Amino acid sequence: MFEVVAQGEGPLFMDPDADKAREFFQKKDRTLKNKVMTVKEAVEKFVHDGNYLGIGGFGANRIPTAICHEIVRQRRKNLTFAGHTSTHDFQILAAGEVFNRCDIAYIIGLEARGLSPNARRYMESGKVEGCEWTNYGMALRFKAAAMGVSFLPGRNMMGTDTFKYSAAKAVKCPFTGKLFCLYPALWPDVSAIHVHESDIYGNSRLKGISIADLELARASKRLIITCERLVHNDVIRNDPTHTAIPYYLVDAVCEVPYGSFPGNMPYEYFSDEEHLRLWMKSEEDLEKFKKFLDQYIYWTKDFNEYLDLCGGIQRINDLRAEEHLIQIKNHKE
Amino acid sequence: MAEYNTMELMIVVAARNLENGKTVGVGTGAPCAAAMLAQKTHAPDLVIMFEAGGISPQLPTMPISVGDSRTFYRAVMASGMCEIMETCQRGMVDYTFLGGAQIDMYGNLNSTVIGDWKKPKVRFPGSGGANDFASFCWRVMVITPQDARRFVEKVSFITSPGYLDGPGARERAGLPANTGPHKVITNMAVLGYDEKTKRMRVESIHQGLAFEEVQKNCGFPLLKAEKIVVTPAPAADELRILRTEVDPKRYIIGR
Numbered sequence: 001m002f003e004v005v006a007q008g009e010g011p012l013f014m015d016p017d018a019d020k021a022r023e024f025f026q027k028k029d030r031t032l033k034n035k036v037m038t039v040k041e042a043v044e045k046f047v048h049d050g051n052y053l054g055i056g057g058f059g060a061n062r063i064p065t066a067i068c069h070e071i072v073r074q075r076r077k078n079l080t081f082a083g084h085t086s087t088h089d090f091q092i093l094a095a096g097e098v099f100n101r102c103d104i105a106y107i108i109g110l111e112a113r114g115l116s117p118n119a120r121r122y123m124e125s126g127k128v129e130g131c132e133w134t135n136y137g138m139a140l141r142f143k144a145a146a147m148g149v150s151f152l153p154g155r156n157m158m159g160t161d162t163f164k165y166s167a168a169k170a171v172k173c174p175f176t177g178k179l180f181c182l183y184p185a186l187w188p189d190v191s192a193i194h195v196h197e198s199d200i201y202g203n204s205r206l207k208g209i210s211i212a213d214l215e216l217a218r219a220s221k222r223l224i225i226t227c228e229r230l231v232h233n234d235v236i237r238n239d240p241t242h243t244a245i246p247y248y249l250v251d252a253v254c255e256v257p258y259g260s261f262p263g264n265m266p267y268e269y270f271s272d273e274e275h276l277r278l279w280m281k282s283e284e285d286l287e288k289f290k291k292f293l294d295q296y297i298y299w300t301k302d303f304n305e306y307l308d309l310c311g312g313i314q315r316i317n318d319l320r321a322e323e324h325l326i327q328i329k330n331h332k333e
Numbered sequence: 334m335a336e337y338n339t340m341e342l343m344i345v346v347a348a349r350n351l352e353n354g355k356t357v358g359v360g361t362g363a364p365c366a367a368a369m370l371a372q373k374t375h376a377p378d379l380v381i382m383f384e385a386g387g388i389s390p391q392l393p394t395m396p397i398s399v400g401d402s403r404t405f406y407r408a409v410m411a412s413g414m415c416e417i418m419e420t421c422q423r424g425m426v427d428y429t430f431l432g433g434a435q436i437d438m439y440g441n442l443n444s445t446v447i448g449d450w451k452k453p454k455v456r457f458p459g460s461g462g463a464n465d466f467a468s469f470c471w472r473v474m475v476i477t478p479q480d481a482r483r484f485v486e487k488v489s490f491i492t493s494p495g496y497l498d499g500p501g502a503r504e505r506a507g508l509p510a511n512t513g514p515h516k517v518i519t520n521m522a523v524l525g526y527d528e529k530t531k532r533m534r535v536e537s538i539h540q541g542l543a544f545e546e547v548q549k550n551c552g553f554p555l556l557k558a559e560k561i562v563v564t565p566a567p568a569a570d571e572l573r574i575l576r577t578e579v580d581p582k583r584y585i586i587g588r
Contacts, residue, residue, distance in 0.1 A: 058385045058400030085385065085400070085414070085461070109458035111398045112361040123456045132445065135384060136418035136465040143415060155422055156468035159506025160441075160491040162460050165450055170507055179507025209386030209405055210413040266402045266411075273397065323402060325393055 005179060006158075008166035010131035013080045013101055014052055016150045016184035024187075024221055030248045034200045039226065039303060042252035043070040046190050046222045052080045053099070054142075054220055056193030056213040059087025060110065060263035060271050062206070064226045066256045066303035067192035072096030073297055082188060083107040084138035085211060088263055091279060094119040095293055097127070103186075105133045113276060118283035132165040133157075137183055139212040144185035146218030153180040191220035194259050195245070196268070198227040202250025203236040203243050208266030210244065217245045226256040228268060256303055258316050269319035275310055335569050339478075339520040340586050342539060344370060344575060345567040346518050347430070347476050355427040356380040358417070358466045360399055362585055363476045364430030365392075369579045374571060382426065384462035386412040395584050399462075418462070421469035424509070429470040431463050432477055435488040438533045438553045439502075440473065440495025440514030440526065443488035450490060460492050467493035468508050472515035479519035484551040496531035522547045523564055527556050537564040 037045070047053065053071075057063035068089050071079075076098045083090060084105035091110065093099060095118055108119045122128065133141070134156055144152040157163040158170050158181050169182045193213050198204040204225050206213065217223055225245070230253070236243055258265070262272035262279075282292035300306045307316070321328050337345075340363065347367035351357055353376040359368045360383075368381045369392055380389045385400030390408040398404075405411040420426055433442035434457055444463060448454030467473050473495070477483065495514045497503060504510050513531070517524040523537040534556035535547055540563055548555055567575075580586050 059398065061385070061398055061400040061402075083459075087398070104459045106458050106461035108456060109461075113397070115458070120456055124453060126452070132459060134460040134464040135462040136414060137460075139414040139418070155507065155509050156418075156465045158468070158508055159494050159497045159503065160464060161450070162445065162464050162490075162492050181507065207411075208402065209400060209411045211385050211400060212414045214413065215415065264398070264401045266405075271397065271401065 002171040002174065004169050004171050006163070006170040008163055008168050010165045010167045011129065012167035012184060013103065013131065014186055016186070018148055018150045018185065021145065021187045022148065028248070032201050032247065035202050035250060035253045036200050036230070037252050037254060039066045039070045039254045039256060042224045042254050043067065043074055046224055046251055047071055047076055049077045050079070051189040052082070054082040054188035054191035054216050055086065055089045056191065056211070056216055057089070057260070057263070058085045058211045059089060060276065062194050062208070062260050062265055063089050063263045064192040064194040064224070064259060065092070065261060065263060066226055066254070066259050067224055068092040069297050069303065069306065071098055082138060082186070084133070084135050087111060088276065091116045091119050094122045097122060100127055101129045103133055103138065104130045105135045105138045110276065110280070114280065116280060116283060118289060131167055132162045134162060137166070137168070139215055140183040141186035142212055142215035142219040144183060145187045146215045150185050151182045153182055155180060157181050186219060188220045190222040190224065191216050192224040192226065193217055193245070194226045196228050197231045197235070198225050198253050199231055199233045199236050200253060201233065201247035202245070202253050203233070203247045204245040204250070205242045206244050214244060217249050222251045223249050224252045224254065225250050226254045226259045228257055228259060228265065230255045258307060259303065261307060261316070262310070264323070268323060269316055270322040272310065272315065272319055335567065335572055337567050337572055338586065340588055341572060341575060342564070342567060343476050343518050343520060344586065345571045346523060346564060347474065348374065348571070350474060350516055351376055351379055351428060354378050356382060356425060358382045358384065358421060358426050358429040358470055360430065360432070361396055365396060366575070366579050366585045367430065367476065370571065370575050373574050373578055382417055382420070384414060384417050384466070386414065386417060388412055395580055418465050418469065421466060426470045428472050428474060429466040430474050430476060431467055431493060432475060433492065435483060435485050436475060436477070436517065437485055437488050437495070439497060439499065439531055440475070440517070440533065441488050441491045441497065442467065442475070442493040442495065443490045445490040445492045447489050463493040469512070471512055473513065474515050475517045477517065477519055479521050479550045481550055481552040484553065486553045496526070500529070500531050521550060524555070525558065530556070532556050534558050535561055537562045539564045540566060
């Protein structure tokens with residue numbers, strides 16, 4: 001038996017029982033079937049009020065923007081959000097007030113770009129119940145879930161208030177007597193991950209850093225993949241080394257070109273810093289922000305309309321050049 | 334003598350604290366500039382790591398995010414959060430740079446809330462990867478402007494561990510042995526930690542300033558190193574490389 005020497009007082013939002021998760025995964029469909037659908041259909045079918053939601057990528061890098069927009073557009077309520085490595089994704093979901101519980105590792109901020117005024121207002125409003133974690137702590141929770149075990153140990157968080165307001169436990173190692181922090185497994189009800197390529201069944205490839213997505217994909221009970229482009233199943237089978245996510249984890253495949261916009265997509269396009277600044281600026285005034293959300297999310301039909309509002313292919317071409325460090329315009333220094 | 338601003342000075346001093354052949358976990362901003370400068374001057378084999386997965390990139394420009402494409406440009410590996418943090422936990426990462434809204438005399442950092450956690454006056458992003466780096470890396474450095482609001486007697490919330498409440502506290506809490514805060518580089522001085530008490534102490538003061546001014550801009554009593562020196566000014570070469578190769582658009586040094 002482990003001896004528990006300390007425990008956080010934060011709420012544990014999800015049951016870490018590995019057998020219950022196995023029961024779910026036992027029934028999950030493994031047939032090779034076409035899962036291609038629209039973003040609207042995917043959210044209607046797989047994201048329900050009260051669900052625990054995970055989002056892949058790193059805030060404004062390789063994020064499933066279209067799914068975040070659609071969750072807001074369909075006015076989902078009372079979600080619990082996995083707030084790890086989240087920046088612009090958090091900003092979108094907070095704008096729609098779609099969640100009221102949040103596992104917090106990194107929220108509100110947009111790294112070097114500053115803090116989102118609206119997301120901050122929302123988190124300071126008292127409408128959201130929180131529990132503190134760290135980015136690696138959350139990755140460990142997904143990893144435990146992906147492994148099918150109910151916890152994993154780490155040597156972080158101990159001695160801090162982050163631990164105190166988490167739902168972790170510190171225990172004595174049965175081999176060495178030293179203390180370790182235990183992270184409870186986390187199986188999100190549904191997650192969305194944006195990738196470079198997927199076939200119609202959901203076999204997915206991504207390029208560049210994987211962040212915590214390999215763990216998140218395997219931990220999630222339902223998984224929505226958005227991809228830059230659909231590829232034929234032969235492409236996958238001719239070079240299976242590059243498959244990052246096998247099809248049987250996936251429930252929906254949505255082809256969304258430029259789907260990480262205004263975020264960065266490695267080897268494709270860089271982040272649109274101007275548009276991200278516009279978001280931040282619009283958030284300063286509530287009335288202005290309401291109009292902004294109407295214009296860009298609620299009154300747009302889908303992601304393509306949003307892209308067009310943001311400058312369409314022409315803007316994307318600029319961002320493609322930026323990603324590849326190509327100077328097109330002659331900048332006056 | 335070359336003219337320079339305090340941000341340039343802080344970056345140069347931070348860079349000098351990174352040795353060749355070492356590993357460093359960095360975020361965006363000044364720490365990244367310091368690591369880039371070190372790589373382009375005395376430490377070409379410095380291994381830069383980003384929490385989202387980038388390992389040893391040849392940074393073409395200053396990254397905006399610790400997960401953007403630049404952080405693994407011509408890198409040796411594009412990995413993930415677990416690979417990076419587990420490399421740290423294994424004991425293979427020498428340094429990290431962290432920041433926060435508040436820091437105390439033991440180097441504990443707050444980036445979570447000001448005021449009560451349940452009813453915060455101000456909510457900040459939280460740990461991100463900071464607590465992980467602060468727990469696992471051998472030595473933690475901080476680059477920050479200094480004033481009595483930031484350098485406080487007691488932080489509202491310990492997000493990332495310094496020496497907690499003194500000698501032996503990290504080990505007692507379960508954190509890896511012999512790790513902890515190393516340097517705090519401010520606009521006024523370079524601070525280190527007293528070996529016996531684990532409290533912050535002044536090691537060098539930037540040109541033209543006196544100890545009293547450093548103390549005045551700090552909310553707790555600072556200890557003194559046996560010998561306090563004047564921080565050596567940036568060399569012309571360091572400034573040239575910083576301005577032309579590291580941050581030509583003055584994103585950081587223009588602040």
